[in-house]
Amino acid sequence: MVFQSWNFILFLLVVVVATRWTLPQWRWLILLIASYFFYSLTGWIPLLLLIFSTLLTFQIGKWLGNEKDQKKRYRILVLSVFIQIFQLAVFKYMGFFESIFQLFSSWTGHHQHDAWTKLILPLGISFYTFQSMGYVFDVYYKIRKPELHLGHYSLYVSFFPQIQSGPIGRSKKILPQLSSIPTLSDDKLRYFTMLFVWGLMKKLVIADRLGNYVDPIYAHPQGQGAWVWSLTLVMYTFQLYTDFSAYSDMARAIAGFVGVEIPENFMYPYKANNITDFWRRWHLSLSGWLRDYIYTPVMFAFKKYKEGAIVLAIVITFLICGIWHGPKMTFVIFGLVQAILLLFEYFTKSIREKIQSKISENIYQRISIALTFLVISICFILFRAEDMKMVSSIGTEILNWDGMLLKQYVAEKNLSKLLGIATLILLFVVFEEKMEQTMKQDGLSRWIQMLIVSTLLILIGVTGVLGKEEFIYFQF
């Protein structure tokens, strides 16, 4: 059930009304029932798996809380991480391992059956696994005490606005909210309404429209030429961002409607002036998780190797980041490329600072932002392509600067429609931050709030692309 469906809106209305009629200290129960109902729509096996993960990490948290011996605590942590990774590996990555086995078996002449690839992929498994694993890490590092209320903890793991695609919540921020969930104030109701409609607009007006241009090119990557591919790369870069940030805004708004605040996931990533900066602005809940639970512990565990520790931490973190996205070699390479780019930036920092000091700050920043966008757009080929074969054929296409192919594309797609898309992207780039900051303003007049919501709704009604349902990040 996607956020932009009528079924979901109806479900949300029932949940909002039911929570309003319940005492704050019992609202967790309504939300837990709603979350399990919501998740059970994906199947009983995924729900049982979710409950298993919840019970396991809840119990692990209690053991970690009771155990004083640090060595035993470490063993409990390793056991928990091992079971959770194993669960993730079985349901999400077995097809990947099988494809490697099949490659070997084709060399040796043995035939493998494909039973594993027939296993269902439970929706949101990567997200709730990381969220519950984060809680275990927090208790292990004594960042928080173990949660003693199973109901609150179960809701923390299964909370329906987050479970499909995050944002990955942190136990220290979310769990304390669940014991007594406040009634939504009118100010917040209006803010979350604007945020929801803003997300809906990004999804239906921008992301899905861009998808209509991007998908056919990725379906037939050959014979398009460099010009068409350049346009497609730019469009996909915006499609991915507007799609995922739309989902994240809507998830935050929905959580807000039922009285729970969840973290923001983006901070204008295409304003980043280098790749390091990009990862401080993109998918914040995942990058923050990786920073705190992988990167920092690895770096400090090997700190005696000085720069070696930094190299190792970056490579391991971004390999995990790549693999987390899915069982495909393209994601592994994506992670590795990010690691190489970050290391390049680390080792050239002083040279870049010297260049920066010699030219105008304004020009340097603009060039840096443009270059970062270009690099990210190219990297996203790995994110979107089906396999490495497709990546290599796109690479070949990008060397073919035949202007005729662009002419054909423009004729086929209609110049005015393409200019419309370009205008849409430009307007979004110019007004995105201003719009979001305006919505956040305290004491914003009700008339302006109504104007924002009605304008966005009119925009959706007139120009929204209806019919596409899934968000890109549901596959992860």
Next chain:
Amino acid sequence: MSHNIEERVNGVFRRIFKNDSIQVNRTTTAQDIKGWDSITHLHIISGMEEEFSVEITGFEVMNMENVGDLLDLLSDKLAE
């Protein structure tokens, strides 16, 4: 004693950030000093280890939220 620790900690911060005007206090966090990222954090911790001849583990680093936590940790280690 604790005043002395604070001064030495501040000295390490000034050395790492190459900025003599830096003045940290117990509530200072990474958000308060420009350029205090995860790699600089590693240099700060290594700098503290050298300055105070102590070893700070990854586990201890994970618990630090601000300079106050770092000062408490150093005081505990020096008292051992």
